[in-house]
Amino acid sequence: MKKYIISLALILVSPAAFSHTALLSCFDEGDGTVTCEGGFSDGSSASGVDFHLKQDGKIILSKKFNELNEVSFEKPKGDYSAVLNAGEGHEVTIKSSDIN
Template sequence: MALAVLSAVTLLARRADAHTPLCACYDNGDGTILCEGGFSDGATAAGVRLAVLDRSGNVLIEGAMNEQSEFVFAKPSGAFTVLFDGGAGHQVRLSGTDIH
């Protein structure tokens, strides 16, 4: 019985790890930022919420990834953070200072 429970827990842990959120953002050099998202198991990020937050956590820009799992937004003038929000346990935060 204990072996069956351990096997089930191990299988669930592996399954959870197989769906890691991925997000990368790039400065287009024209005043816009492009973010691309997805999941480690190959799942699309189409429709996934993306928010741009100021240093206090206030939402500056909010939207969803398009059919190509991309989101383009105007680069804020101050400090900002990008939040890729694929749901509980599936979030990625990127500091604006790390976007080049």
């Protein structure tokens, strides 16, 4: 019985052990635009993954990462957040104050 419970526990935990973490990096291009690069810790592509800009709690821009795992946009005035949204548990947010 103990072996059965341990085996069942390993089966249930295994998907979490093999999950990947979403990654997002953004940088100011110095010309009024920002580029963000997305991906996953296991090397998976972010191509086609949703990207949003949020300002005052509202989405002001929605795009998808391109085949190079990048999104570029004109830098909005004021504070904003860049968000990679690959679904539940796979969302990363970067505040504009952290973008250099």
